[in-house]
Amino acid sequence: MTATAHPNPREDLIVCPKCDAAYALVRPGPGERAVCHRCHTVLITPRRKAGMQIIALSVAILVLIVAAAIFPFLSISVGGAKNTVSVLDAALAFSDGPMIVLSLTTAALIIFIPLTRVLLSLYVLVPIVLDKPPARNAAQAFRFAEALRPWSMAEIFAIGCAVALVKISDLADVGFGPAFWLFVCLVVLFVVQDNFLCRWSVWYALGKPAKS
Incomplete structure (x- = not known):
């Protein structure tokens, strides 16, 4: 999945470590990924155990x-x-x-x-x-x-x-x-x-x- 950009400052934000793009934090499910839309850096990759x-x-x-x-x-x-x-x-x-x-x-x-x-x-x-x-x-x-x-x-x-x-x-x-x-x-x-x-x-x- 791709993280959704949010234009306004919020507490539940995640920032891409590569390009500093800010996104509203949406936690993917196990096996899914949150990816920066701008530079395609993987932001979150939860896995079971x-x-x-x-x-x-x-x-x-x-x-x-x-x-x-x-x-x-x-x-x-x-x-x-x-x-x-x-x-x-x-x-x-x-x-x-x-x-x-x-x-x-x-x-x-x-x-x-x-x-x-x-x-x-x-x-x-x-x-x-x-x-x-x-x-x-x-x-x-x-x-x-x-x-x-x-x-x-x-x-x-x-x-x-x-x-x-x-x-x-x-x-x-x-x-x-x-x-x-x-x-x-x-x-x-x-x-x-x-x-x-x-x-x-x-x-x-x-x-x-x-x-x-």
């Missing part, structure tokens, strides 16, 4: 991120010499000297920022799904998690590595370790979680008065 599904996905992502950072990501064999490396090893390979800033930034973008977003999501969503008052500073935590979203690049890292490794496969024998396939699973779960999350619903739940 979405909260528990997002929590389950967040826990799965949390486990996968930790495992993907520890297990071997790839192995390279050249002239009888073979070496395996994990994601953390690769990210911190240049941690000595002037490249330390680049190494720490890489590690943050592919591991620590996605991990922080998942932990913040659990902190915000678990009390809401359990029908309890929001956690302390939950609104700020959710706002921070959303601000980190463009900088969470675990999936970009996995895709970029796959392309790069295909190109060097003629120079060496390259094998994908378990961490690579864990990152592939992370790509899928990140997309599913992002599609399941209705940000308006979260903000609405955080703004509701606590039950006595």
Whole structure:
């Protein structure tokens, strides 16, 4: 469904985060969507039991991120010499000297920022799904998690590595370790979680008065 524009200021308004168009708030039913008529940004996407599904996905992502950072990501064999490396090893390979800033930034973008977003999501969503008052500073935590979203690049890292490794496969024998396939699973779960999350619903739940 498409949200209906309203010309006069009202309390029950929703504003498009992309183009700032204001609409009279009409809540769609489960499975429906409220979409900005101007830029077609999805404004509200309610789903049945979405909260528990997002929590389950967040826990799965949390486990996968930790495992993907520890297990071997790839192995390279050249002239009888073979070496395996994990994601953390690769990210911190240049941690000595002037490249330390680049190494720490890489590690943050592919591991620590996605991990922080998942932990913040659990902190915000678990009390809401359990029908309890929001956690302390939950609104700020959710706002921070959303601000980190463009900088969470675990999936970009996995895709970029796959392309790069295909190109060097003629120079060496390259094998994908378990961490690579864990990152592939992370790509899928990140997309599913992002599609399941209705940000308006979260903000609405955080703004509701606590039950006595």
